[in-house]
Amino acid sequence: DAKTTQPTSMDCAEGRAANLPCNHSTISGNEYVYWYRQIHSQGPQYIIHGLKNNETNEMASLIITEDRKSSTLILPHATLRDTAVYYCIVGSGNTGKLIFGQGTTLQVKP
C-alpha cells in the first residue's frame, strides 16, 4: 500500500503558484520523499526529491516539515502544460521500488 495521502484533485490559475500537499506520517528515518508527475498516459516524469531539507530545482520546490510527516510541492508559476497527475512517493532508493498511490490531478486553468 502507498505510504502517502494526497488530495484527489486541485485547481490552480495559470501564472499562480500551485501548492500540492502530501501526508506521510509513517515515513522512516532513511526514506526520501519523491515527486513525479504523469501527463496523459506518458511515462512518469521525475520532478524533485528530498530527505529532510527543503529542495529546489528548475522545475519546483519541495518543502518538508521538520517532523517529516508531510511535505508540499510548489510549482512557482503554473502553466497549462503543468496539468497532470502528481504523485508523492515515500521510499528508499536502496530498495529501488516506488509505491505509487492515486496521486493528485492538478488542473491549471487559464
Next chain:
Amino acid sequence: DAGVTQSPTHLIKTRGQQVTLRCSPKSGHDTVSWYQQALGQGPQFIFQYYEEEERQRGNFPDRFSGHQFPNYSSELNVNALLLGDSALYLCASRTFLLGRDTEAFFGQGTRLTVV
C-alpha cells in the same frame, strides 16, 4: 542522451498468447524496474533487475518474468495473457550511489491490449 527507451509503443495480443517487451536504460544506469499501470490507476511495481538478476518482486504471478542483459537492457515477458493484463507497461532505470538516493527515470511505456 536518449533517456529510457521502450519498444514497441503499442501492441495487441490475443488471450493465451505470450508477449515480450523491451527496455533500454538511460546511459549510465545499471538498474531496471518494470511497472504495470492499469487505466486510471497509479503504476504498480512488478520487479527490479540489477547485475542480470531479479532483486525485488512485487505481487505479480509467475506468468510475469524478466531478463537483464550484460548491456543493462531488459525484457519483460508475460505468458498466457489474460484480458486483465491490458495496461501501460513502464520501464524505469536508475543507478545507486553510496550515501544518497537517486531518482529513477521512466520510459514512455508500451501500451498492451489483450483481446
